[in-house]
Amino acid sequence: MEGLYEEAGAYWPLLINVLQALVFLIVGWVVASAASGLVRRRVERSPRIDDTIGGFFASMVKWLILAVVLIAVLQLFGFQATSLVAVLGAATLAIGLALQGTLSDLAAGVMLMAFRPYRIGQYVDIDGTAGTVKDFNLFMTELVTPDNVQIIMPNGKAWGAVITNFSAHATRRLDLTFNIDYDDDADKAMKMITDLAGKDERVHDDPAPWVRLVNLGESSVDLGVRLWCSAADYWDLKFDMTKRVKEAFDKGGVTIPYPHSVEIQKKAS
Template identity: 35%
Template sequence: MTHFLTVWTTAANPLENVPTASEFQKWLEKLGEQAFTLLVRLLIALVLLFIGAKLIGFCLKKFKKSKLCQRMDPGLASFTQSASKVVLYILLILILMGVLGLETTSFLALFTSGGVAVALAFQGAVSNLAGGVMILLFHPFRVGDYIETSEIAGTVKEVNVLYTVVITPDNKRVTVPNGSLTNTAITDYSAETRRRVDIVFSAAYASDIDKVKTVILDTANAHEKVLQDPAPEARLKAQSANSLDFQLRAWCAPDDYWDVFFDLNESVKKAFDQNDIEIPFPQVDVHMR
């Protein structure tokens, strides 16, 4: 009975739980203090973000111009800059979270506990990161090398944390994931100091074989970018249906490959014309009864 009267009395006087004017004023003052504190922290965080970003950029530029960076392999230097930028910005974000009053320890614990899920979600990025490390350790190619894969061919410009930048011969910038580069066959045309130019020239069956070989070799030896060690050689490669096919093998520096290739094609054609060596065309003999 007593419990019933107490409940009835409380229900009959609901205004007893309404805060008084003084309590409401205190709550407003506390809310204002919290808003002011949050605003101050937000302004400090913005200032730190601006200063931190400028400081990170300044440090990266100093590192790029330092003697240590200039002595490093270009690929390793590019990778180090990219990795340092990521690490520094992560540290800056943690500092900003602390300034804003967020629990960084809880964030790190959550990040650690969700590491497996993050790894599964970003397994492509992790694969690319591991690929970048493999490229720097084993050097299948270096910055400045001309490489070719099943999908791309061009000059390596940068090796970053996750991607490698390749410039194609027609000046297109291609970003290739490091993970795919470590799982495919790569042809590095710049790895050796010499590269061989193979060109096939055709002559008519009536042509003198020795004369054709001499004309081809003289033309190759006259080119200033063709190396004499090993010496160029010209041999009869095949007796085709309509022609005798001669193969020229000449060596040059990797950077001179295309100059030698195109120059020799033009020069041999002119030499054939000057020496009356006929270049055959497909022919069909028709017999009428």
């Protein structure tokens, strides 16, 4: 019995270290999450700091605290700081080979943060995937589509793709095309469109609205329209102008044609 007690007693220090390690890990995770959330909230409250930077630094704070906790846990089991450096060096090489994609995403995240081709809240198209940037951290970019679908994109893919940012500038140019019949008065139709654009407060005066006859199609005369507006008004202005021009054409007797064929009969001589 005494031998059993002595053998069980020999495991007590190891058991205590394991329990301490678990406590360290749990407390470290809670502290890291709390610190990350605190950084994010502080950034969101400050009008001088971009929300994108907040998400990036919040992610960095979390992983740095977890790294410190992991080193402290290893020291509980007898690993010295100098030994940890050697172990971490070898582990870094092994992890780097095993997680090339993840490290690539990390490096891409740093580059995206440095050059900032997009920010949180902006509407972007990344390699054919469009949505509003909801979150951005060390490893991924989260987009939300207009129909509220979540898209998680690795930063490595985002950095290596063509990025179209629709919200980068305060103003945008709205291009519209309206078709009228060959028998209609093109000048009259263009004046109707110009008048409608001038009455809409969302249309900017500089550059001035541009309305021109741009093409003679197979079934219609094509009128091109270019209007400058605030980026936030782009879609509403597009839909409203399309509806108002249609109503004005109907009221003013301007015909919007549809594709058709004309049969020509020739009599034999």
